[in-house]
Amino acid sequence: MLKPLLLIFTISLSAVASASNFAERESLAKLIHEIDGLSSLVDEAQGRANPDSRIRFQYNLLRKDLMMMKLGIQEHLDGPAIEPRNYAPLSGDY
Template sequence: MPLLLRFTIAALVAATTLPVAADTDRERENLARLEHELALLTSEVRAAKADAPSIARIHFQYDELARDLDHIRAGIADHLDAPRHPRPIEPLKGDYRR
């Protein structure tokens, strides 16, 4: 097998077998950043509600928006707080005759 072909195959194998943990860590960092940004956005929504005119004909539903943002944040937090490894499960008995 030519050296260039061996090198190409080795490079492809190395590129496709990079540690999955690095991708997982990067995803967790991105989600944590999103959660933080949503917290900042939620405080901005509450400030906008305080500044909203009370005599407007149509009122924007700031409470609904804040509740939705909180719901999204909770989903991200649940994902971040989940165990990183599969939970152990009890093995099956396998013997059902008596």
């Protein structure tokens, strides 16, 4: 009797972890979309910058940092959605 309950509990935990994993991946995909949207704002800000200013904002470094964040998130998303797990074989009288 205990083994079927353990199996049901294990499957339930797996489903909860999978739903949570999907929600995280969805949020990370939204972050990538937001980072893409920031590119046009960076272009706009750079276009409005005073070229004669003594101190200039480093737009190239900002673009590089945004790209690094985007690539890091994308690398995580491109990885396996669920880590492989080893389960003990089921044995028992059914």
